[in-house]
Amino acid sequence: MNTFVTQLKREYWENRxxxxxxxxxxxxxxxxxxxxxxxxxxxxxxxxxxxxxxxIAKSIASMPADKLEQxxxxxxxxxxxxxxxxxxxxxxxxxxxxxxxxxxxxKDRSVLFWKSMPVSDVQTVLTKIVAATFIAPxxxxxxxxxxxxxxxxxxxxxxxxxxISPVNLLWGPAEPLxxxxxxxxxxxxxxIWALPSIGWLMLVSSWxxxxxxxxxxxxxVIAGILLTWFDALSSLSIPDTWYWKEVFARGLFSIFPxxxxxxxxxxxxxxxxxxxxxxxxxxxxxxxMVLTMMKTWxxxxxxxxxxxxxxxxxxxxxLTD
Amino acid sequence: MSKVIEARGLRKRYGKTxxxxxxxxxxxxxxxxxxxxxxxxGKTSVLKAMLGLTDFDGELSILGRNPHTERHALMQDVCxxxxxxxxxxxxxxxxxIEYVEGVxxxxxxxxxxxxxAKTKLKPEMRVREMSKGMIVQLHLSLVMAIDAKLLVLDEPxxxxxxxxxxxxxxxxxxxxFDGDKTIIVTTHQVEEIEHILTDVLFIKDGxxxxxxxxxxxxxxxxxxxxxxxxxxxxxxLKPLDERSVFGKSILLYDGVPREQLDALGETxxxxxxxxxxxxxxxxxx
Numbered sequence: 001m002n003t004f005v006t007q008l009k010r011e012y013w014e015n016r017x018x019x020x021x022x023x024x025x026x027x028x029x030x031x032x033x034x035x036x037x038x039x040x041x042x043x044x045x046x047x048x049x050x051x052x053x054x055x056i057a058k059s060i061a062s063m064p065a066d067k068l069e070q071x072x073x074x075x076x077x078x079x080x081x082x083x084x085x086x087x088x089x090x091x092x093x094x095x096x097x098x099x100x101x102x103x104x105x106x107k108d109r110s111v112l113f114w115k116s117m118p119v120s121d122v123q124t125v126l127t128k129i130v131a132a133t134f135i136a137p138x139x140x141x142x143x144x145x146x147x148x149x150x151x152x153x154x155x156x157x158x159x160x161x162x163x164i165s166p167v168n169l170l171w172g173p174a175e176p177l178x179x180x181x182x183x184x185x186x187x188x189x190x191x192i193w194a195l196p197s198i199g200w201l202m203l204v205s206s207w208x209x210x211x212x213x214x215x216x217x218x219x220x221v222i223a224g225i226l227l228t229w230f231d232a233l234s235s236l237s238i239p240d241t242w243y244w245k246e247v248f249a250r251g252l253f254s255i256f257p258x259x260x261x262x263x264x265x266x267x268x269x270x271x272x273x274x275x276x277x278x279x280x281x282x283x284x285x286x287x288x289m290v291l292t293m294m295k296t297w298x299x300x301x302x303x304x305x306x307x308x309x310x311x312x313x314x315x316x317x318x319l320t321d
Numbered sequence: 322m323s324k325v326i327e328a329r330g331l332r333k334r335y336g337k338t339x340x341x342x343x344x345x346x347x348x349x350x351x352x353x354x355x356x357x358x359x360x361x362x363g364k365t366s367v368l369k370a371m372l373g374l375t376d377f378d379g380e381l382s383i384l385g386r387n388p389h390t391e392r393h394a395l396m397q398d399v400c401x402x403x404x405x406x407x408x409x410x411x412x413x414x415x416x417x418i419e420y421v422e423g424v425x426x427x428x429x430x431x432x433x434x435x436x437x438a439k440t441k442l443k444p445e446m447r448v449r450e451m452s453k454g455m456i457v458q459l460h461l462s463l464v465m466a467i468d469a470k471l472l473v474l475d476e477p478x479x480x481x482x483x484x485x486x487x488x489x490x491x492x493x494x495x496x497x498f499d500g501d502k503t504i505i506v507t508t509h510q511v512e513e514i515e516h517i518l519t520d521v522l523f524i525k526d527g528x529x530x531x532x533x534x535x536x537x538x539x540x541x542x543x544x545x546x547x548x549x550x551x552x553x554x555x556x557x558l559k560p561l562d563e564r565s566v567f568g569k570s571i572l573l574y575d576g577v578p579r580e581q582l583d584a585l586g587e588t589x590x591x592x593x594x595x596x597x598x599x600x601x602x603x604x605x606x
Contacts, residue, residue: 006423013416014409110409113460115374117424118396315392318375 003119004127011131018093019136023143026089030082031150038158072173079179080282082151083144084258090140091256094132094194098201098255101128102314103212109319121315125206125307129198133191137257141183148176182282189287190257193296195303197255203306206313220248250299258282260290323350325471325503326371330379333366340366342527343379348520350470351500355514356507357593358524359601364507367524368475371505372401384470397426400464401473405480406456408448414459415444421463433466436496454485461489465497472497474506478513486510490517515593525601539590543574547586555585562599573599 012019102125105111114124152174156166204216227243253259258281280286290296326348333341341363348354358364370377373392381388386395408417414437421428440458448456457477464472478486494517498504508514521538523531533541547555547570556563558581560572573591574582582588591599 003424006420009423010416010420013413014411105409108410109404109407112374112401112403112407113409115392116372116396116401116403116464117421118393118426119424120393123393316376318369 003123007119007123007127008131008135011127012135015093015097015131015136018097019131019139022089022093023086023140024146026086027143027147027150030085030147031154034151034154038154042158042161068173071169072175075170075174076179079148079151079174079176082147083179083183083282086140086144086147087257090136091253091259094136094255095197095201095253097136098128098132098198099205099212099216101132101202102206102310103204103208106317106319111319122311125202125311125314128202129307132198132255133194134187137187137190140257141180141187144183145176145180148179152176179282182284182287185284186258186282186287189290192300193260193290194254194257196251196299196306197253197303199303199306199310200251201255202310203313206310206317217252220251224248246295246299250295254299260286260293260296324348324382325350325352325384326505327382328367328380331367331370331381332378333363333370333375334378340527341370341377344524344527344529346522346529346532348503348505350503352519353498353504353506353517354520354522355511355518355593356505356522356524357511357597358507362524363527364524365475366527368401368403368473368505368507372399372403372473374403398470399473400467400469400471401475402457402460402464402477403473403475405476405478406448406453406460408456408460410447410449412448413444414442414446417448417459417463418444421467425467427468428463429466429468433462436462436465436492454481457481457485457489461492465492470502472502472504474504474508476508477506478508478510486513490514493517511594511597512592518593521593523597523600530600538593538596541576542591542596543577543579543582543588544571544591544595545574545582545586545588546571551585558582562595562602575600 105114152171156170159166159169200220201216204219205212208215224243249259324347326346328344328346331341331344331346332339340361344363344367356364356367366375369375370381371383371388373388373390373395376389383395384398388395412420418430418433421433422430437459440455440462442451442455442459442462446455448459451459461477478489481489490513493504506514506518515535518535520534521531522529545555546566549568549570552570555570555572558574558577560574562573564571569586573595579588
């Protein structure tokens with residue numbers, strides 16, 4: 001147990017920049033841009049805000065129930081969208097973390113130091129997976145909460161400053177607690193969903209003698225192109241769109257949290273379709289759907305097989321020198 | 322004395338070239354063994370096999386374990402510095418200590434800190450900010466604070482200046498080594514380790530070409546400085562090597578009684594480096 005905790009600390013020390021600083025930078029930048037925008041807005045329409053503000057405040061008080069509901073939805077979609085910014089940054093961090101996870105130590109030869117310690121290769125690979133699926137996401141989760149609190153505070157203060165009650169208009173309808181609990185439950189669900197990507201990236205990282213990024217990306221790209229080509233040549237119809245979606249995208253990019261298409265709300269590349277919103281993706285229903293999809297578990301099994309491969313290469317791959 | 326290392330017919334092949342061609346050796350507890358050979362002789366392959374870093378053919382047992390299949394269990398009792406400056410560049414002194422303390426049951430923080438107190442290293446320093454010599458000091462401090470049974474050093478002082486090198490071996494001998502430990506060391510700076518070794522293994526073309534204690538070595542090899550007049554008589558005794566200095570010949574003999582050689586000229590016990598050069602003649606031709 002002690003070994004495991006120490007190993008996790010080691011991962012954190014090495015990747016403090018990605019695990020901690022990156023999400024905090026996103027939080028800082030978003031808050032800063034918001035503050036700048038609000039100041040600009042305040043300056044350019046300082047004469048009108050009172051005029052605009054008063055009717056808003058009044059109209060809130062006399063708003064019909066369905067309108068209030070829409071307002072609440074808008075706010076919660078906004079909050080979920082903010083979380084997605086942090087989650088997207090987390091995805092980028094994890095992608096590169098995993099690609100380097102078993103390669104960098106061979107490149108700088110520090111693997112000779114790590115291997116001089118009584119830590120098994122299985123332990124090492126598993127700690128890296130736990131770091132990628134729980135430690136980094138937990139930090140990003142906290143960063144998301146921080147972002148929400150700061151944004152609700154900043155925008156609330158702006159309302160306050162303009163004599164609009166932030167309680168009625170913003171803090172009351174916002175449901176951050178619900179969102180935070182969904183995000184928390186999402187951590188293990190995303191971990192399961194991401195297994196194929198984790199497996200593939202770590203397998204390449206443990207195997208490649210150089211350029212792990214190119215191997216990780218171009219092998220699946222070339223496989224896809226060959227598949228499309230065969231498709232065109234033969235009457236055999238291999239479903240290549242299926243390949244791009246279920247194998248290529250999941251294998252490479254499922255490490256990006258919340259990229260499952262459970263409720264059809266998501267398009268690849270974090271693009272939301274018109275009828276649905278971040279709130280639809282970040283919901284208990286969509287998490288539950290992920291767990292009930294067959295392909296989630298087939299992919300997870302493939303991921304675990306590739307992780308076993310990564311352990312094998314961590315153990316037996318020799319340094320070339 | 323118990324056996325720390327036992328190898329029978331140890332072989333290692335890289336593609337078509339055989340780097341290690343069937344080595345038999347036994348190393349007992351309490352020895353400091355120098356594994357000495359020219360570049361490409363197979364030293365590193367042998368050490369890597371011992372440390373579970375590479376696959377091999379034949380039998381090899383380290384402290385009764387197969388290093389290839391039981392590496393992580395073996396590392397409880399075996400420490401190694403496999404190369405110079407392999408500590409990760411991002412790590413801080415403080416973190417390195419905490420890490421080893423966390424994963425190694427036989428690590429003593431107090432010992433490590435005592436070793437570090439003799440250096441200029443500070444807890445917050447990162448490896449990337451250190452000179453090569455300082456990195457080796459850190460690595461050695463970490464390793465010496467582990468109560469291991471076997472320490473393997475593969476060119477631990479490569480690229481260090483002579484002050485660091487002297488200090489390295491002094492510290493190792495004075496503060497670490499005792500009768501329960503065993504050390505295997507490879508280096509090209511043969512002269513610098515000669516005085517600390519108890520045993521020596523020469524390796525040439527993937528085979529052990531000489532295995533002896535330092536004492537045996539002194540008895541076996543003799544160097545004679547003979548004047549030109551005695552040269553023919555000296556050559557008749559089949560020296561291993563001949564070099565000339567100031568018009569005199571210096572000849573090196575293996576297994577010729579010293580009394581016999583005393584008659585030819587001034588005799589002395591040759592240095593390890595001279596024996597090495599003489600026995601490795603023709604390696605690169």
